[in-house]
Amino acid sequence: xxxxxxxxxxxxxxxELDVDDEALPELAEQMSRIIDYVAQLSAVPANGGPRVFxxxxxxxxxRPDDVNPAPLASGPAEFAPAFKEGxxxxxxxxxxx
Amino acid sequence: xxxxxxxxxxxxxxxxxxxxxxxxxxxxxxLAAQSAAARPTGVLYGMPVVAKDxxxxxxxxxxxxxxxxxxxxxxxxxxxxxxxxxxxxxxAGKTNCDEFAMGSSTEHxxxxxxxxxLDKARVPGGSSGGSAALVAAGAVPAALGSETGGSVRQPAxxxxxxxxxxTYGRVSRYGLVAFGSSLxxxxxxxxxxxxxxxxxxxxxxxxxxxxxxxxxxPLRLPTVPESLQGFVVGLPREYFPPELDPAVRRAxxxxxxxxxxxxxxxxxxxxxxxxxxxxxxxxIAPAEASSNLARFDGVRYGPRFxxxxxVRALYRSTRGQGFGPEVRRRILxxxxxxxxxxxxxxxxxxxxxxxxxxxxxxxxxxxxxxLLFTPTTPTPAFKAGEKLGDPISxxxxxxxxxxxxxxxxPAMSIPIGxxxxxxxxxxxxxxxxLEDEMLEAAYALExxxxxxxxxx
Numbered sequence: 001x002x003x004x005x006x007x008x009x010x011x012x013x014x015x016e017l018d019v020d021d022e023a024l025p026e027l028a029e030q031m032s033r034i035i036d037y038v039a040q041l042s043a044v045p046a047n048g049g050p051r052v053f054x055x056x057x058x059x060x061x062x063r064p065d066d067v068n069p070a071p072l073a074s075g076p077a078e079f080a081p082a083f084k085e086g087x088x089x090x091x092x093x094x095x096x097x
Numbered sequence: 098x099x100x101x102x103x104x105x106x107x108x109x110x111x112x113x114x115x116x117x118x119x120x121x122x123x124x125x126x127x128l129a130a131q132s133a134a135a136r137p138t139g140v141l142y143g144m145p146v147v148a149k150d151x152x153x154x155x156x157x158x159x160x161x162x163x164x165x166x167x168x169x170x171x172x173x174x175x176x177x178x179x180x181x182x183x184x185x186x187x188x189a190g191k192t193n194c195d196e197f198a199m200g201s202s203t204e205h206x207x208x209x210x211x212x213x214x215l216d217k218a219r220v221p222g223g224s225s226g227g228s229a230a231l232v233a234a235g236a237v238p239a240a241l242g243s244e245t246g247g248s249v250r251q252p253a254x255x256x257x258x259x260x261x262x263x264t265y266g267r268v269s270r271y272g273l274v275a276f277g278s279s280l281x282x283x284x285x286x287x288x289x290x291x292x293x294x295x296x297x298x299x300x301x302x303x304x305x306x307x308x309x310x311x312x313x314x315p316l317r318l319p320t321v322p323e324s325l326q327g328f329v330v331g332l333p334r335e336y337f338p339p340e341l342d343p344a345v346r347r348a349x350x351x352x353x354x355x356x357x358x359x360x361x362x363x364x365x366x367x368x369x370x371x372x373x374x375x376x377x378x379x380x381i382a383p384a385e386a387s388s389n390l391a392r393f394d395g396v397r398y399g400p401r402f403x404x405x406x407x408v409r410a411l412y413r414s415t416r417g418q419g420f421g422p423e424v425r426r427r428i429l430x431x432x433x434x435x436x437x438x439x440x441x442x443x444x445x446x447x448x449x450x451x452x453x454x455x456x457x458x459x460x461x462x463x464x465x466x467x468l469l470f471t472p473t474t475p476t477p478a479f480k481a482g483e484k485l486g487d488p489i490s491x492x493x494x495x496x497x498x499x500x501x502x503x504x505x506x507p508a509m510s511i512p513i514g515x516x517x518x519x520x521x522x523x524x525x526x527x528x529x530x531l532e533d534e535m536l537e538a539a540y541a542l543e544x545x546x547x548x549x550x551x552x553x
Contacts, residue, residue: 008429015387015432016394016409017425018417027426030488034430037489038376041446044453052448053455054279055265055505055529056309063305070306072172073155079169081401088396090408 001032002039101128104145104189104237111236114212116227118150119157119190127156131187139185141299146181148241149225150191151198152283153272154178157188161274162196162206162224165419166399175272176307177241177283177300184299189237192227196421197390198243198276200224201251201494204485205423214256215518219478222252222494225286229256232286233520239296240286245277246378247473247498249284250510254473254522257512257548259293259539260286264529265505266311268297269304277385278309280378280502290511290539294318297532311530319533321540326360328538331466335371336497342476344516348552349472352513352523355545356470356538366466368457371500373450375492378499380434380447386424387431393419426488455504462528468535471497473510473522497524507532511539514552521552 005024008031012019019027044050082089105125108117117124128145135142148154151161153171155178160166178188195205203211203226211226213219214234221230225242229252232240242249244262253260262284273283283300287293295318302315332353337346357363395401395415396408402418420428434443461469474494484491501508506529510522523542527535 003433007433011429011432011436014436015428016391016412016416017420017428018413019425019429020417023422027429030426031429031433033489034379034426035433035443038380038434038443038447040376041373041380041443041450043373044446044449050449050452050456052445053452053504054448055455056279057266057311060308061312070173074170074172076397079172079398081395081399090396091406091411093408 001028002035003028003031101132101187104128104187107236108189108231111231111234114214114230114234115209116193116211116230117147117190118160118193118208118227123157124190128187128189131156135187136183136185139183141181141295142185143187144185144239145187145189145237146239146241146296147189147192147228147231147237148178149194149228149243151194151243151274152178152241153274154188154191157191159191159274161198162194162208163420163424164207165393165415169399171272173272176269176304178272180300181296192225192231192240194227195224196424197274197386198224198245198248199386199423199427201247201491202481202484203227203252204481205421207421210481213478216478218480219519220255220481222255222478224248226252228286229253229258229260232256232258232288235288238288239292242284242286243273244282244284244502245280245382246502247495249286250473250498250508250522250524251495253286253510255478255520257515257520258286258288259290259509259511260284261293261297261509262501262507263297263301263532264507266309267301267316267507267530267532269307269310271304271306275389277382278389279385280382290536290543294536313530316532319537319540321544322537324360325356325538325541328361329465329467330356330361330363330538331366331461331469332363333366333368333371333469333471335368336471341472344552345472345476345521348514348516348521349523351552352542352546353470356542359541359545364466366461366469368461368500370450370453370457374454374500374503375496377447377450377454377503378495379430379492380443381451383427383431384435384444385431387428387435390424390428395419451503454500458504458506468528468538469526471524471526473497473524477516477519477521501526505529507535509535509539511543512548513546514548514550516552
């Protein structure tokens with residue numbers, strides 16, 4: 001398998017996503033199949049391949065740098081899980097490695 | 098002008114499909130208010146339109162089919178919704194979909210699967226399955242969906258309705274909850290080409306709030322052509338593989354014959370990188386999704402799930418419990434392909450392959466082909482549960498639709514026949530911003546194709 005249980009755990013940490021221990025073997029198996037499947041893209045030469053393509057306007061259009069807030073029907077107090085005195089309330093920051 | 102009560106009654110009759118997420122009581126109240134406020138001069142005055150649940154509306158909750166946004170009420174309307182309202186349309190509720198539009202069967206919704214209107218054991222397609230099912234059931238004449246890899250055309254094909262994905266940049270994405278930003282477009286469903294085209298015309302056009310929306314006037318509706326004289330229709334051979342479902346092939350061949358009878362010139366063409374489209378898509382879309390969905394963390398919107406010892410535990414438990422299995426899988430795949438050491442092997446290569454796929458289309462259009470005709474899907478609607486355990490087989494049901502998203506081209510599905518009662522869709526792929534030509538061809542085919550007959 002191209003993706004191990006440890007790989008899944010490492011990726012899940014990067015993605016800030018809890019993954020159940022029981023779900024790990026199946027996730028590793030399914031991710032391996034997906035990664036092996038997309039590996040056929042190695043048919044594209046690694047060097048000197050074509051330029052990347054993104055659709056949309058050829059150039060970014062600039063507009064006047066005016067403060068022009070979109071009117072909101074409600075503020076974050078209405079839709080945030082915890083909001084107090086103009087701030088989002090979160091638990092203490094903890095350790096970021 | 099439809100009466101607000103009649104609109105709600107028709108939607109109530111389709112309740113068994115599990116296609117509508119808005120509670121009927123809320124819907125009735127809102128429709129009465131909207132109906133009283135609608136502009137009688139609008140071009141869509143009184144037309145009820147449902148919207149996929151990943152399109153923000155002031156009226157109803159916008160949950161994206163996910164627990165992580167359960168009960169979320171947007172503080173603004175998506176531009177497409179604001180334009181519909183300004184044209185006098187009634188927003189007739191939010192439709193069930195695969196969570197964050199990730200899926201091809203509408204089985205990946207936190208709010209239960211949507212039933213196919215003609216066979217409850219089957220799926221309506223996805224991810225905009227609720228919108229497709231309600232149009233097919235006759236509950237509304239038109240609906241909004243969204244496309245990242247075929248999420249309007251594939252369910253339109255399965256349900257026997259018209260589904261249009263416009264050119265990337267034709268319709269504003271403001272207020273469409275982002276999944277794969279370089280692929281996403283709002284699309285429309287209609288019972289007829291005309292219903293879908295009218296809605297598309299209203300929602301299209303420039304929007305200063307979306308930098309990827311092109312600075313163009315709204316799409317002008319073409320007239321129904323007398324014939325297809327002068328049209329050169331390309332048939333890409335990669336879309337008619339030997340393993341194509343025989344009934345789908347028969348229906349396509351009949352549609353091609355009918356287009357020839359109307360004067361179209363038909364030519365076989367080749368899009369040689371087609372086989373790489375699904376793997377390309379399943380690198381680019383999850384990569385963009387893993388980045389876009391980082392914002393759902395239990396801090397700013399929606400509910401917060403436990404585990405709040407510190408803020409990281411809060412993120413992880415909210416995301417771990419709030420996202421369903423398919424979304425988790427795609428976030429992990431996206432994070433993997435973007436992670437250090439893998440970026441060049443997967444993400445950069447996928448972007449290069451995307452360029453080759455887009456070039457394939459340009460080569461064909463540069464040689465005088467006006468538009469392409471293909472099957473929309475390799476098979477008619479499949480059974481619920483059939484592909485749930487095998488993500489790749491689910492992904493392959495989008496094999497004929499993802500290319501247009503990768504290349505940013507307009508494409509649409511129209512019903513072209515049935516097999517054992519199940520609808521079959523035919524797809525047109527047009528040139529960028531030439532939706533009008535594509536619609537003309539669709540009008541002409543729709544007029545003559547026996548869409549409700551068995552393909553023979």
